[in-house]
Amino acid sequence: MQRPSFIRHWTELEGEDDAHYKGDTELMAIGAPLAAKLGLTRIGIHHIRLLPGRRTSYPHAESAEEEFVFVLEGTPDAWIDGHLHRLAPGDAVGFPAGTGICHTFINDTDSEVRLIVVGERPKDENRIRYPRNEAHEATRPDRWLDWPERALGPHDGLPERVRKAREE
16 A cells, blocks of 8 residues: 555655855755645644754844744754753754744754754744844834844854855
8 A cells, every 4th residue: 555645754744955045156955845735734843864064044033923843863063042052962942922032953963963844834924033134124124123032142153164265
């Protein structure tokens, strides 16, 4: 008996290794949009591969969408409000909507990191704040103008390899 279409291996669903922000050539994580490809419509679930020297996104906070990240493999850093927190397999991180907690995940190790990211499907009312990428934020119609400002620590949100390449 053939398996139904809503049973798939993540490797069959993974996208191309070309994710980047408009106007920037920095490659981000490689994702497999599990929920969308398996027919789920109310939640988003992604299997994420984070290659050495990459990050999942620009540091950001969201006004109306919650996000959950679970480390399957590797030891990424969670960049939270400008501070790095080393994670290990089994660690789980939750970002409640509307808190203004800015975050991204950085792989400054020599090994691949694998994450499961679960969140709400995109909402029209959601707004996004990019405190370390304000030029990008200014181009977005969904920018979060009245975010609950939080003090940001000293880390710029860049992987070491990206920072060094930009300094050259």
